[in-house]
Amino acid sequence: MARSDVQLMLxxxxxxxxxxxxxxxxxxxxxxxxxxxxxxxxxxxEDLAQEVFIRVYRAREDYVPSAKFTTWLFRxxxxxxxxxxxxxxxxxxxxxxxxxxxxxxxxxxxKALDVAEKHPNIEQHLVEEARRKMIRxxxxxxxxxxxAAVLLHKYQELDYGEISKIxxxxxxxxxxxxxxxxxxxxxxxxPLVAQQARQ
Amino acid sequence: MSCSRMEKKILGYVDGRLKxxxxxxxxxxxxxxxxxxxxxxEFRAVNVLLDELPxxxxxxxxDIRMQARVAAEPAKQSWWTWFAPSPRVVxxxxxxxxxxxxxxxxxxxxxxxxxxxxxxxxxxxxxxNYDVISDFAxxxxxxxxxxxxxxxxxxxxxxx
Numbered sequence: 001m002a003r004s005d006v007q008l009m010l011x012x013x014x015x016x017x018x019x020x021x022x023x024x025x026x027x028x029x030x031x032x033x034x035x036x037x038x039x040x041x042x043x044x045x046e047d048l049a050q051e052v053f054i055r056v057y058r059a060r061e062d063y064v065p066s067a068k069f070t071t072w073l074f075r076x077x078x079x080x081x082x083x084x085x086x087x088x089x090x091x092x093x094x095x096x097x098x099x100x101x102x103x104x105x106x107x108x109x110x111k112a113l114d115v116a117e118k119h120p121n122i123e124q125h126l127v128e129e130a131r132r133k134m135i136r137x138x139x140x141x142x143x144x145x146x147x148a149a150v151l152l153h154k155y156q157e158l159d160y161g162e163i164s165k166i167x168x169x170x171x172x173x174x175x176x177x178x179x180x181x182x183x184x185x186x187x188x189x190x191p192l193v194a195q196q197a198r199q
Numbered sequence: 200m201s202c203s204r205m206e207k208k209i210l211g212y213v214d215g216r217l218k219x220x221x222x223x224x225x226x227x228x229x230x231x232x233x234x235x236x237x238x239x240x241e242f243r244a245v246n247v248l249l250d251e252l253p254x255x256x257x258x259x260x261x262d263i264r265m266q267a268r269v270a271a272e273p274a275k276q277s278w279w280t281w282f283a284p285s286p287r288v289v290x291x292x293x294x295x296x297x298x299x300x301x302x303x304x305x306x307x308x309x310x311x312x313x314x315x316x317x318x319x320x321x322x323x324x325x326x327x328n329y330d331v332i333s334d335f336a337x338x339x340x341x342x343x344x345x346x347x348x349x350x351x352x353x354x355x356x357x358x359x
Contacts, residue, residue, distance in 0.1 A: 017269075020269070024262075024265060028257050028261065028262075028265075029254075029256065029257060032255065032257045032261070033254055033255055036255055037252070042255065042258075046257060046258060046261050046264075049257070049261070050261070050264060050265055050268060053265060053269075054268055054269070054272070057269055057272060058272065128251075131248075131251060132251055132252060132253070135248055135249065135251055135252055136252065139249075139252075150249075153210075153214075154246070154249050155249075159216070160211075160216070172207065175206075175207035175208075175210070175211075176206070176207060178210050179206045179207060179209065179210060182209075182210060182242050182245055185245045185248075185249075186238075186241045186242065186244075186245050189245060189248055192244075192248055193241050193244040193245060193248070194244075196244035196247055196248060197240050197241060197243075197244045
């Protein structure tokens with residue numbers, strides 16, 4: 001039977017390095033994805049994820065299982081991501097929706113020319129990619145805290161109690177935050193929403 | 200339930216996180232409110248669209264870099280290591296001790312010997328005699344020397 005996060009962390013505290021590796025493997029993927037969706041840069045997301053794990057490792061001796069491990073982990077990640085987004089705000093180049101339909105090189109995804117060779121139905125692929133780009137852009141446009149709330153709620157599937165602790169707000173405030181974020185997304189993605197709603 | 204009260208529950212309704220009683224209350228509201236029904240459908244559509252974003256995998260270098268960073272972290276310290284002084288503290292304490300000894304020895308060198316104290320005691324007698332002479336009343340009653348003869352008087356006094 002798999003050990004719980006708390007048990008693994010207590011084992012790390014007791015000096016078991018292997019337990020830290022298990023925690024790392026359990027959470028590196030969700031953490032990198034969360035941070036990637038927050039900062040929109042893969043390399044930076046990995047750097048931040050490493051910083052999160054190092055902070056957890058450094059704090060092992062003082063670890064007390066007073067809250068869920070994921071709450072602690074994503075709280076560190078969210079704080080780092082919010083700081084990073086604020087630092088980068090004026091440095092980042094906005095990706096124009098009018099730009100030629102090639103996928104961002106920083107995403108590590110395929111470029112249009114390569115796609116033609118791999119996908120026989122290039123038109124369909126480009127339509128799907130344009131949809132994804134629109135969705136990414138809509139999420140990017142959300143205020144940082146709303147973005148963090150949506151990502152934690154939608155992709156990490158954390159409950160309201162956990163997310164409100166991570167974002168240091170009340171559950172009621174979190175629900176308002178999420179409602180406003182979904183309202184914005186609904187407007188930003190109106191053509192896709194209408195298309196989706198018809199299906 | 201009014202539409203404004205529904206705002207905070209609509210997302211919970213869409214993703215199935217509401218309590219049973221709240222869900223039933225929402226169902227009753229939606230049965231009578233077309234605007235909220237539209238909003239629920241649109242929130243559902245947004246939720247589905249968000250699923251379209253791809254999931255990325257951490258790069259191969261991620262684990263290698265992570266292992267290197269963890270290995271570079273200082274080893275866990277036991278409670279007793281708190282009492283073990285660091286080399287820097289030992290060096291600072293030694294320097295302080297040497298400085299104290301050196302300053303102490305300099306003070307001892309500058310202190311007076313018994314012979315010096317005897318010499319001062321002898322000179323003290325001369326100083327006391329000078330005090331007595333300078334305050335001796337009969338001397339003040341002597342006539343003042345004539346101004347013109349100052350030079351010759353002083354010469355005579357020197358001879359005396």
